[in-house]
Amino acid sequence: MGFKLVTDIVRYLPILILLAAWEAVARSGAFSSDLFPPLFKIGQSWLEMVASGELTSNAAVSLYRVAIGLLSATAVGVLLGVGMAVWAPLRLIVSPFLELFYPIPKVALIPIAAIWLGFGDGSKILVVFLGCILPITLSAYNGARGTDQFLIWSARSMSASWPRVIRDVIVPSSLGEILNGIRTALALSFMLVVGSELLVARDGFGCLISFLGGTGAYSAMFAVALTVAILGFAADRIFLAITARALRWQTA
Numbered sequence: 590m591g592f593k594l595v596t597d598i599v600r601y602l603p604i605l606i607l608l609a610a611w612e613a614v615a616r617s618g619a620f621s622s623d624l625f626p627p628l629f630k631i632g633q634s635w636l637e638m639v640a641s642g643e644l645t646s647n648a649a650v651s652l653y654r655v656a657i658g659l660l661s662a663t664a665v666g667v668l669l670g671v672g673m674a675v676w677a678p679l680r681l682i683v684s685p686f687l688e689l690f691y692p693i694p695k696v697a698l699i700p701i702a703a704i705w706l707g708f709g710d711g712s713k714i715l716v717v718f719l720g721c722i723l724p725i726t727l728s729a730y731n732g733a734r735g736t737d738q739f740l741i742w743s744a745r746s747m748s749a750s751w752p753r754v755i756r757d758v759i760v761p762s763s764l765g766e767i768l769n770g771i772r773t774a775l776a777l778s779f780m781l782v783v784g785s786e787l788l789v790a791r792d793g794f795g796c797l798i799s800f801l802g803g804t805g806a807y808s809a810m811f812a813v814a815l816t817v818a819i820l821g822f823a824a825d826r827i828f829l830a831i832t833a834r835a836l837r838w839q840t841a
Contacts, residue, residue: 626808635812643797644816651786651793652820654710655778658717663771666722670729670770671755671763674736687726695720695777696784703789713785713793720781721774728770732763768832775828779821 608628615625622630638644673680698719702712736759744754760767786795794817801810 623805623807626811630808631812631815634806634809635816638809638812644813647793647797647813648816648820650710651782651795651817654713654717654782654793657710658714658782659721659771659774659778661714662718662721662725662774665718666725666770666774667729667767669722670726670731670767671733671759673726673730674733675751675755675759683726687723690719691723695781699785699788702785708789708791712789713782716785717778717781720777724773724777725767725770728766728773729763732766733759735766736762765836768828768835772825772828772832775824776821779817779824783817 611625612628614620615622615627635644669679669683673683695716698716699712702715702719706712706715740758740762741754744758749757782793783795783798786793787799788795790796794813798810798813801807801813
């Protein structure tokens with residue numbers, strides 16, 4: 590327990606140093622307090638927004654968009670990736686679209702999604718979906734392609750159907766790669782939803798950050814940005830714990 594505590598402190602020491610440096614600069618008076626508000630002031634603004642419901646209501650909107658977009662991308666991406674690995678015609682059809690779409694900066698999709706679906710939830714969910722589906726699809730494909738062929742042949746020799754081979758052999762074997770792709774997509778989902786809300790939204794974290802910055806409420810703006818960072822970090826830690834549990838059988 591003591592060793593783990595020391596390890597955690599060392600791991601997050603750079604963040605503690607950054608916070609200490611921020612506070613030192615804020616209290617030095619070298620810069621305007623608007624540019625570098627003290628951490629206490631940021632915390633005070635955070636508490637005020639939580640008490641008023643302003644932060645929690647916008648957080649609920651953004652997290653809803655992240656959840657729907659990411660879950661949809663996971664379902665479609667895993668099916669596409671595994672399907673491409675086991676069925677060549679699907680790979681021939683889908684691969685050109687992936688190669689064409691992959692280099693496009695996903696933020697470029699924000700105005701297109703807004704034109705198609707307006708300023709509501711739909712356009713934000715679409716941006717998250719399109720941005721997240723690529724890493725999940727590619728990870729599922731690589732994981733499924735890397736499945737030990739001997740295991741597949743063994744299952745087929747025992748008269749296992751292809752759906753059963755996929756369910757009992759290919760998906761479990763590629764689970765590690767799939768989860769890595771979902772973790773990458775999870776980080777992307779927070780960036781994409783906030784980015785889309787900054788440009789075209791009436792609510793959510795990004796809209797709140799834009800509004801607070803435009804009205805000069807900089808300590809509150811930093812409080813919202815810090816909340817996004819903490820939620821993203823917490824989501825990643827929770828997902829890592831789920832991943833470790835899901836893959837425990839591989840190291841047993």
